[in-house]
Amino acid sequence: MIKIALVFLHLTANAYALSLPKANLSESLQEQKQGNEFLQIIWDTDKVIADVETQVYLKKIGNEMSTYSEDPAKHVDFLMLNDASINAFAGPYGYIGVHTGMLLSSDSESELAGVLSHELSHITQNHLARFSEKTDKQTYIMVAGMLAAALVDNSNASQAIAASTVAGTAQQNINFTREHEWEADRIGTTMLSKSGFDPSGMAHFFEKLKDDVNAQEFLRSHPLSINRVSDAMQRSSRLTGDYRADSFEYQSIKARLYYHQHGRIKLEKDEAITLYMQAYDAFEEQKYNTAQDYIEALLKQNQSPSSHILAGRIYSKLGQLETAQQHFSTILSGESAVYYSAKAYFENKQTQQGIHLLRRYLKKNSGTYQSHKLLSSLYVEVGSLDRAHIHNAKALVLQGKLEQAIERYERAKTTTRSQDLFDIIGVEIERLEKRIDLYKELP
CATH class of the missing domain: 1.25.40 (Serine Threonine Protein Phosphatase 5, Tetratricopeptide repeat)
Structure with a gap:
């Protein structure tokens, strides 16, 4: 497996980069398009873990942290990837990924929250867009290429060369974003304090990794100078309070x-x-x-x-x-409990109860990929193929695979006998087609 460090081009900075430029907090259609492409690459690695509890937990703590960010309305989403390396990344349109190795290397929930607050700060400060503007490069493509190379077993020589080229290009431009790491450190520490987590969590995590032989990939994209760690420690020591236990x-x-x-x-x-x-x-x-x-x-x-x-x-x-x-x-208010409750009905041959429960939840909440796939399976069990296709389509949308989702919706149209459902499916197809057309018009 090629191990190219990815984590949003996290970089060192000098200790004098203390002024924060005003962030452009608007989200453009271009960002949405880039995010959608990035999301597809993440899912195509086949590394997104299927465990619902873990995914729901990561989303819950990540979304909670985002409410204390500088732009709580900013779109963010979180994914846990099955990879033993100590790594995390922030991509376009607020997609943040955490490797299982990163969570396992944390010694407290505050350390995990510290990593998430750091990545969220990159998102709210538009570091990826700002880097792209300076370098005149589509940085998200470089980051996506590095992610795919790091996570996918790659025996194809030409793909390996391409991945190495992407990584090299990113390394050559690393100096353009040195101040971003310092911004993310300071903003993230404040975010931790506001959320009730120990604000020293981020600093402790980074300090611990300096001498960790298993953190080399992380440290290549998060070089840690003595000044930067010391600054983070001093900043967090000035914040006091009763902090949350794990x-x-x-x-x-x-x-x-x-x-x-x-x-x-x-x-x-x-x-x-x-x-x-x-x-x-x-x-x-x-x-x-x-x-x-x-x-x-x-x-x-x-x-x-x-x-x-x-x-x-x-x-x-x-x-x-x-x-x-x-x-x-x-x-029962949480998605994990709803998911396993519906699955228990399925396992015990009470499928309709499972459908009723999970369908009601997903009407009010976007839900995870896994929940939509389970509901699709429940509908297959009772012979409701039109609704099974609909929830397969919704699962594909959550993966950023819009064209495949349209194909699923089309299948649903050909199998449904309900005029109302036929019309609803048509609206969904039209919405996705319009979105795809808008993306195609962009450079």
């Missing part, structure tokens, strides 16, 4: 990622997270009665959403649907 959700997701990467449970000091992982391990091994024993022991001391979701999943596999739904219902 959530059980963060701890459980990190433990699950470690489990899947190493094939074993990591020894934990916290008894609750140990019980959680013992239950999860038994669940993965399909030893559902053993998993039940562990989860019941956990619930006596921990009533977190993560614990109830795992309990619901275990009882669903045991065929105890009513008990499973009781656990999901305690936290």
